[in-house]
Amino acid sequence: EPEVTQTPSHQVTQMGQEVILRCVPISNHLYFYWYRQILGQKVEFLVSFYNNEISEKSEIFDDQFSVERPDGSNFTLKIRSTKLEDSAMYFCASSRQGNSPLHFGNGTRLTVT
Amino acid sequence: KNEVEQSPQNLTAQEGEFITINCSYSVGISALHWLQQHPGGGIVSLFMLSSGKKKHGRLIATINIQEKHSSLHITASHPRDSAVYICAVREGGSQGNLIFGKGTKLSVKP
Numbered sequence: 324e325p326e327v328t329q330t331p332s333h334q335v336t337q338m339g340q341e342v343i344l345r346c347v348p349i350s351n352h353l354y355f356y357w358y359r360q361i362l363g364q365k366v367e368f369l370v371s372f373y374n375n376e377i378s379e380k381s382e383i384f385d386d387q388f389s390v391e392r393p394d395g396s397n398f399t400l401k402i403r404s405t406k407l408e409d410s411a412m413y414f415c416a417s418s419r420q421g422n423s424p425l426h427f428g429n430g431t432r433l434t435v436t
Numbered sequence: 437k438n439e440v441e442q443s444p445q446n447l448t449a450q451e452g453e454f455i456t457i458n459c460s461y462s463v464g465i466s467a468l469h470w471l472q473q474h475p476g477g478g479i480v481s482l483f484m485l486s487s488g489k490k491k492h493g494r495l496i497a498t499i500n501i502q503e504k505h506s507s508l509h510i511t512a513s514h515p516r517d518s519a520v521y522i523c524a525v526r527e528g529g530s531q532g533n534l535i536f537g538k539g540t541k542l543s544v545k546p
Contacts, residue, residue, distance in 0.1 A: 371531050
């Protein structure tokens with residue numbers, strides 16, 4: 324069965340550095356999403372992306388964050404000037420349509436030191 | 437903004453028991469998701485429903501739109517069902533903008 328794949332599985336970075344989290348959604352899916360889960364807390368929505376543009380974003384998704392679909396397969400989340408509080412598990416997901424079930428990747432654990 | 441509440445927060449069961457996890461929300465929704473989060477952190481989508489009932493193997497999900505309530509049932513529970521079960525709701529015309537519950541941690545003992 325097709326899967327959403329995320330790389331790396333674990334990323335350690337120093338405060339102030341930029342990180343790029345990578346995702347390969349399922350190939351015939353049209354909608355892409357990023358979520359994050361701070362350790363011990365609820366999963367939170369960050370952003371949804373469709374037709375090469377952001378369709379929705381949460382209050383968390385400020386100017387520090389950006390998303391891109393640089394080619395036909397990858398979907399990336401860039402975090403500029405990381406802060407300690409950006410440490411979390413980041414999940415990518417995709418869906419065939421906007422109201423279809425979501426398929427999640429296994430997540431990237433980001434640790435900011 | 438929707439508030440999503442799950443109960444119980446923690447649940448320990450013996451293998452073979454019938455399990456029910458509850459989810460309630462405060463504002464009308466367009467869909468409700470049940471998700472399973474494994475100990476390693478990965479998330480698997482179990483159900484997406486907007487009305488009635490769905491069944492997949494030993495799992496059954498129901499939703500009552502009028503009561504703003506959903507339940508996830510596991511029949512003949514097994515230790516491999518041990519995981520965190522998360523309810524998440526989608527409002528109106530939103531797509532992936534889900535509001536998540538805190539999750540129910542299930543442990544099934546052999």
